[in-house]
Amino acid sequence: MPVTPQPVLSPLTRAAIFLVLTIDEGGEDAVRDLLPDVPALQRAVGFRVPDGGLKCVVGIGADAWTRLFDAPPPPGLHPFRELAGPRHLAPSTPGDLLFHIRAGAPDLCFELATQLTARLAGAATVVDEVHGFKYFEMRDLMGFVDGTENPEDADALAAALTPADDPVHPESSYVIVQKYLHDLDAWNALPVEAQERVIGRTKLADIEIADKAPDSHVAVNTIVDADGEERQIVRDNMPFGTVGTREFGTYFIGYAADPSITELMLERMFVGDPPGRTDRILDFSTAVTGGLFFVPSLDFLDDPPGPPGAPPAAPPPAGTDADSTGDGSLKIGSLKGIPR
Secondary structure (H helix, E strand, O other): OOOOOOOOOOOOOEEEEEEEEOOOOOOHHHHHHHHHHHHHHHHHHHOOOOOOOEEEEEEEEEHHHHOOOOOOOOOOOOOOEEEEOOOEEEEEOOOOEEEEEEEHHHHHHHOOOOOHHHHHHHHHHHHHEEEEOOOOEEOOOOEEEOOOOOOOOHHHHHHOOOOOOOOOOOEEEEEEEEEEEEEEHHHOOOOHHHHHHHOEEEOOOEOOOOOOOOOHHHHHOOOOOOEEEEEEEEEEOOEEEEEOOEEEEEEEEEEEEEEEHHHHHHHHHHHHOOOOOOOOOHOEEEEOOOOOEEEEEHHHHHHHOOOOOOOOOOOOOOOOOOOOOOOOOOOOOOOOOOOO
């Protein structure tokens, strides 16, 4: 049967909440119990505003995987690798679970985040929480349109999701998240033309500059393989900020079928290619978090592997139907084979 992915490729929304949590000691069972229920919680909250577009994506970190499942980790899953360049640092920060919640309005995001964290009370701790918002015509707080070059349609599927015929984890994804803080005073002191050289696009019209500088943000993040094909990821970045503390930033979130593509982009940004030619945007934006998570399919969440060390399930007695309740019931009312 076809495998259903999580809503990684949902349209851009006006609001989002990004929650990163660590699992407390002994909290593994509560997390495992929650995972199959996340889609139902999303539906329950979203039903109150049918056109609100509420979606939630769950990501699982490398350390959490070995605590939750008696199954080998996905091949690309590992702790986020810190990148220390000559002038800039991409830190690796704690994170076992990621909830990427998005909707057309912030109340839907807030309600679902509240329900999820209530279920995990005493089992997991929120270590980073960011409330993102749409800023005019999909611009970041530096004034430039963000996400213009996202792939679309079949290209987006190929960029973000593992193939449907993957033998172990079909229709899955890897996601890297980073929280960037902007020095808007220094940025806004630059003339528009200088800002455009940093980004590699025009500010008003959002047109890529033909002769852009090799250390511009666009140039550094353009990856071309040996066959001349551009390797892409799917971004769903959001601006965020608090006026009182003057903390303004962008929450970077990039989905990819192969996390090495995103990791190469970050290496080019922070270390440089050649080394030392780093992304000019980092002179005005500082990464303060970093995490890598695996995004399994909805089928996986609905029926995850057993916990580490769990004994294998006993086979049904000879001569019985494993799908039968023994009373002729069709098991209507239960999705997990448990009669009413």
